[in-house]
Amino acid sequence: MSLEGFGMTLKEIHHTVKRPGRTQDHDSVEIPVAEELATVPGIVKKDNDVAWYSRNYPIVSQNIEKAADREWTWTVYTGEMYEYRKHHDEVNKPLVEAAYVSGNKQPTGDVTPAKDVTEEIREKARKLGFGEVGFTKFDRKYAYKSKKAWVKYEHAICLALEQDYWQTQTIPSMEAEFAHFGTYEEEGALALDLADFIRDLGYRAQVHSPNDNSAAYIPMFVEAGLGQLGANGQLLSPHFGNRSRLLIISTDAIVTYDDPVDYGIHKFCEMCQVCVNRCPGRALVKEKVFWRGVEKHKLMYDRCRPVMATYEGCGVCMLVCPVQRYGMAPVMEHFVETGEVLGKGTDNLEGYEIRGKGYYGPGKLPSFNREFFDIPHGTKDEWLFTQFKQKIEGKGKVSEDEKQEFVEKLGDILSEESIYDAGL
Ligand code: SF4
Ligand code: SF4
Numbered sequence: 464m465s466l467e468g469f470g471m472t473l474k475e476i477h478h479t480v481k482r483p484g485r486t487q488d489h490d491s492v493e494i495p496v497a498e499e500l501a502t503v504p505g506i507v508k509k510d511n512d513v514a515w516y517s518r519n520y521p522i523v524s525q526n527i528e529k530a531a532d533r534e535w536t537w538t539v540y541t542g543e544m545y546e547y548r549k550h551h552d553e554v555n556k557p558l559v560e561a562a563y564v565s566g567n568k569q570p571t572g573d574v575t576p577a578k579d580v581t582e583e584i585r586e587k588a589r590k591l592g593f594g595e596v597g598f599t600k601f602d603r604k605y606a607y608k609s610k611k612a613w614v615k616y617e618h619a620i621c622l623a624l625e626q627d628y629w630q631t632q633t634i635p636s637m638e639a640e641f642a643h644f645g646t647y648e649e650e651g652a653l654a655l656d657l658a659d660f661i662r663d664l665g666y667r668a669q670v671h672s673p674n675d676n677s678a679a680y681i682p683m684f685v686e687a688g689l690g691q692l693g694a695n696g697q698l699l700s701p702h703f704g705n706r707s708r709l710l711i712i713s714t715d716a717i718v719t720y721d722d723p724v725d726y727g728i729h730k731f732c733e734m735c736q737v738c739v740n741r742c743p744g745r746a747l748v749k750e751k752v753f754w755r756g757v758e759k760h761k762l763m764y765d766r767c768r769p770v771m772a773t774y775e776g777c778g779v780c781m782l783v784c785p786v787q788r789y790g791m792a793p794v795m796e797h798f799v800e801t802g803e804v805l806g807k808g809t810d811n812l813e814g815y816e817i818r819g820k821g822y823y824g825p826g827k828l829p830s831f832n833r834e835f836f837d838i839p840h841g842t843k844d845e846w847l848f849t850q851f852k853q854k855i856e857g858k859g860k861v862s863e864d865e866k867q868e869f870v871e872k873l874g875d876i877l878s879e880e881s882i883y884d885a886g887l
Contacts, residue, residue: 474799477501480724485625485702487589492792494701495799496727505685505723506692512756517604522679522755524607529764531839531846536772543637544775551644558651559675565658566615566669566713574665581718587660588622591653594707595623595700597687597721601678601713610677615669616713618720621680621687622657623700623707624650631706634782634815635775643776646708647673654710666716673710680709682757688721691728694760695738695747695780699728704786727795728786732760735804738780741813743829744770744836747780769836774817783813847872 475498484490526533537545581598588596601619603611630642650673658668671677681698685691690700697705739747739760746766754761771777781787785794785806797805806812813825820829839846851869854861861869 472799473802474498476799477727478725480701480726482701483589485594486592492701492790494726494792494795496725496795497799500727500730500795500798501725502727502729504688504725506682507729507758509753509756512753513604514756516755517606520755521608521611522605524609524676526675527609527842529768529841530843531841532768532772534843535839536768539769539772541775544640547637547640547644551648554648555644555651555674558648558655559672561655562651562670562672563675565655566613566667568658568662568667570662570665570667571659572663572665577717579717579719580661580664580666583664584620584657584661584714584716584718588620588657591657592624592649593622593653593657594625594702595621595684595689597621597684597689598718599683599687599720601711602683602686603678605680605682606678607676614671614677614713616667616715618714618716618718619683619687620657620712620714620718621684621689622650622654622710622712623684623689623698623703624653624710625703626706626708628703628706631778631787632782634778635817637775639778640775643708643778650708650710654712658712661712661714661716664716666714668716669713671711671713673708677711680711683711684709686723688724691724691726692759693728693738693784693786694732694736695784696760696762697781697784699726699784699786699791701726701791704784704788704791705781706787726791731795731798731804735785735807737783737785737804737807737813741779741783741815741828742767743774743777743779743817743823744831745828746770765836765838765840769831769838772838773835779815782815785812788812844873 476495477498478496478501480494480496482492482494484492540548585596599619599621601614601617603614606614624646626646627642630638633639654670658670661668681692684698690698693699693705695705698709699705700707736749739749744766746763748760748763751758752761785804789805794805797803808825810824814822816822817829823829854865
């Protein structure tokens with residue numbers, strides 16, 4: 464509800480954003496954006512820079528660029544986490560494979576000529592359970608180098624599926640990981656259903672699996688008006704903030720694009736900073752930088768990864784975000800009324816427990832020794848070279864057996880990469 468009818472508020476309201484309810488059964492919400500929080504719809508970016516980086520240094524998928532540490536994470540999982548991840552990968556494999564070939568499937572229905580089907584698709588997606596649904600151009604500038612040629616259709620349907628509230632509030636924990644990976648599994652199956660629906664309308668649809676991403680998705684979600692980028696590097700959407708999992712379906716259907724929205728998040732994050740202050744790895748930064756043409760808080764990956772891998776996906780930056788915990792409308796209403804960040808400084812919002820280390824309330828952070836952050840870097844072949852070089856530097860030479868082992872491992876990695884490039 465807007466505060467405009469309530470008379471006295473501390474802050475002037477610049478504009479009010481009206482959004483559909485969290486589900487089809489909920490009323491729409493109104494989010495007041497205070498005068499001092501208003502910036503631009505979407506995100507501050509320099510389009511020429513975004514295009515330049517995309518042409519000259521296309522984004523490389525984390526699956527490839529960070530393959531060495533992704534493999535290493537399996538070595539630090541607890542037994543329970545290891546088994547659960549294996550289970551998830553097995554459940555997910557057919558969904559990823561079906562998504563990969565989904566763009567080749569032929570339409571199953573007849574097109575109604577010149578009919579815009581945006582609202583039909585939106586309604587079906589909401590019925591399936593997606594909490595946020597938006598339409599925009601599939602912007603190839605954000606596509607991964609390995610997937611640029613794979614993307615077939617020009618329109619992007621951006622879909623966010625909410626992750627369970629109570630399980631998420633136990634972060635970091637196995638319970639929260641069940642919610643995290645379980646949401647991906649559910650979403651992967653729902654997307655295939657929605658793609659079938661689009662084919663029944665007479666169009667083509669390509670599912671971009673949330674577990675085999677084709678692009679940096681958040682910029683397109685922002686462009687479609689579904690939220691703004693938070694200081695934690697995650698999409699803050701109106702109802703569940705960053706507590707959702709994102710996927711895209713691209714299509715050739717006749718659709719109308721949504722517009723980006725200013726929810727006031729950029730300025731709000733500058734003032735809030737709860738995720739920055741509470742990150743156990745001290746991986747989040749206070750100041751924004753321009754990164755590949757976009758103004759953002761750039762996460763320090765090497766400080767995050769070891770914490771994520773060791774402590775059940777960490778996710779403290781998701782947990783402590785007031786927009787996740789209370790929803791965007793209550794947070795923005797509270798700011799307009801009081802000038803304060805709802806929950807900031809309270810154990811209720813900021814407290815968390817780290818397995819084996821204990822409870823950390825506001826102002827308290829765990830510490831880790833230097834070796835904890837010492838993880839493999841780069842692609843698998845880069846990491847193999849680094850280790851080989853270290854051996855030579857350490858001993859002055861390597862044995863014939865070690866040389867042979869190096870060549871064999873390199874061969875294995877290169878054949879794995881060619882399978883990946885072929886999309887098999
Ligand atoms: S996942 Fe944990 S370590 Fe990584 S940025 Fe978030 S809070 Fe920090
Ligand atoms: S915790 Fe605060 S600063 Fe961090 S993303 Fe959420 S609103 Fe922004």
